[in-house]
Amino acid sequence: MHFSSTSQQTTSVPLKQAVLKGLAEDGGLYMPASIPVLPASFFEQLHQLSLPEIAFTVASAFLLEDVPAHVLKPLVEETLNFEIPLVEVEKDVYSLELFHGPTMAFKDVGARFMSRLMAYFTQDKSGEMKVIVATSGDTGSAVAAGFHNVPGIQVYILFPKGKVSPLQQKQLTTWGDNITAIEVEGTFDDCQQLAKQALADKELNRQGRITSANSINIARLIPQSFYYFYAYGQLQQQGKPIVFSVPSGNFGNLTGGLLAAAMGLPVHRFVAATNANNVVPQYLQTGLYSPRSSVQTISNAMDVGSPSNFARMEALFGGELEQFRRRIAGYTFTDEETRKTIREVYRQHGYLLDPHGAVAYSGARKFLAEAPEPAIAVFLETAHPAKFREVMEATLGEAISIPARLQEFSEKQEHIVPMQNRFEELKAILSQA
Numbered sequence: 001m002h003f004s005s006t007s008q009q010t011t012s013v014p015l016k017q018a019v020l021k022g023l024a025e026d027g028g029l030y031m032p033a034s035i036p037v038l039p040a041s042f043f044e045q046l047h048q049l050s051l052p053e054i055a056f057t058v059a060s061a062f063l064l065e066d067v068p069a070h071v072l073k074p075l076v077e078e079t080l081n082f083e084i085p086l087v088e089v090e091k092d093v094y095s096l097e098l099f100h101g102p103t104m105a106f107k108d109v110g111a112r113f114m115s116r117l118m119a120y121f122t123q124d125k126s127g128e129m130k131v132i133v134a135t136s137g138d139t140g141s142a143v144a145a146g147f148h149n150v151p152g153i154q155v156y157i158l159f160p161k162g163k164v165s166p167l168q169q170k171q172l173t174t175w176g177d178n179i180t181a182i183e184v185e186g187t188f189d190d191c192q193q194l195a196k197q198a199l200a201d202k203e204l205n206r207q208g209r210i211t212s213a214n215s216i217n218i219a220r221l222i223p224q225s226f227y228y229f230y231a232y233g234q235l236q237q238q239g240k241p242i243v244f245s246v247p248s249g250n251f252g253n254l255t256g257g258l259l260a261a262a263m264g265l266p267v268h269r270f271v272a273a274t275n276a277n278n279v280v281p282q283y284l285q286t287g288l289y290s291p292r293s294s295v296q297t298i299s300n301a302m303d304v305g306s307p308s309n310f311a312r313m314e315a316l317f318g319g320e321l322e323q324f325r326r327r328i329a330g331y332t333f334t335d336e337e338t339r340k341t342i343r344e345v346y347r348q349h350g351y352l353l354d355p356h357g358a359v360a361y362s363g364a365r366k367f368l369a370e371a372p373e374p375a376i377a378v379f380l381e382t383a384h385p386a387k388f389r390e391v392m393e394a395t396l397g398e399a400i401s402i403p404a405r406l407q408e409f410s411e412k413q414e415h416i417v418p419m420q421n422r423f424e425e426l427k428a429i430l431s432q433a
């Protein structure tokens, strides 16, 4: 299968090139040149299939021409070597817990898949590859976990100074070895812009291979469709329309869902749930898309003012506002509302939402309240609450327990390379190695 750029100014490329380049030459994002529709028999069987079985079928539809089954099958199984439970929080509202991977955020799914695919595509080549990743909090550590001590790969994480939670920062900065954590005096959008600039820079590309591990990479997007099929399968026999509420920042997770729908998964609607960084809900409401600087919130991994995957959603909807509106409902919530939701859901149902999951839960509830017919809402719980310990404890007024996997990070020494928001500084850092 070939992949084409959302900017449509270059010809389509094979999978390997799309994965190793990250961003298309014309600055666009790669999308499958055509989206395979899966057979009805697959959808009928969904409830009987395991997550790795579903993932292998979905991945095969995109990758089998380029990655043989005997490689792809174990790759998918290793990616998903943790549970993704679907938990009923209250009647018709389910939490899809995507945080049981090694760094305890949903980013593990895409990062584990991508790192293994990149390692497969580079195994024959000698020489180093630089992987650059901008993070709003969780992507950096998931990518670091995927690539730590992989020979021939150097990872550079760009994170916004003072805008990630203390535990997230520990998870970014304590790896050492082939992982470098760069603290940027700026916002996530600045980090993302710097990463894009590095990928497009002719001189850096001459020095050696360089790629991106952000959700702009198609190898992260495809696996983010797997769990929509899996969750749907567990609920389909209830016979009600199924809605997914996705806590969104860069919109890679939601675009994964749209991909599943384009492959034939009969999702009723998607809810784009955002914090105050609400350019997409505003677009749905007014028809005007106006990206702007991000503002800081307690759901910091969604503090994105110019979401990269908007270009992919536009490509899927042919740029038509009405198509967007037909498929996606957009809601936005303040930090105050998010805190209130965390408290209420904990008191009423004993379920601990993290600030991102709380935004998604609120989106699910709002959709159900406004829907003319009964439906089931699945909200994506994208991170373990303990990653946001300070916010959680201040919100609940009580201590929460920290899983050993996170505790380990907090005991390690941080290593940080600081820089201003200037591309020349980044270039100097990348050229040193």
Ligand SMILES: *Cc1c(COP(=O)(O)O)cnc(C)c1O
Binding pocket: 105, 106, 107, 136, 137, 138, 139, 215, 247, 248, 249, 250, 251, 252, 253, 254, 301, 302, 356, 382, 383
């Ligand atoms: C990255 C992230 C999000 C936002 O996902 P996008 O794909 O960027 O929309 C939501 N919640 C958490 C915990 C995240 O780490």
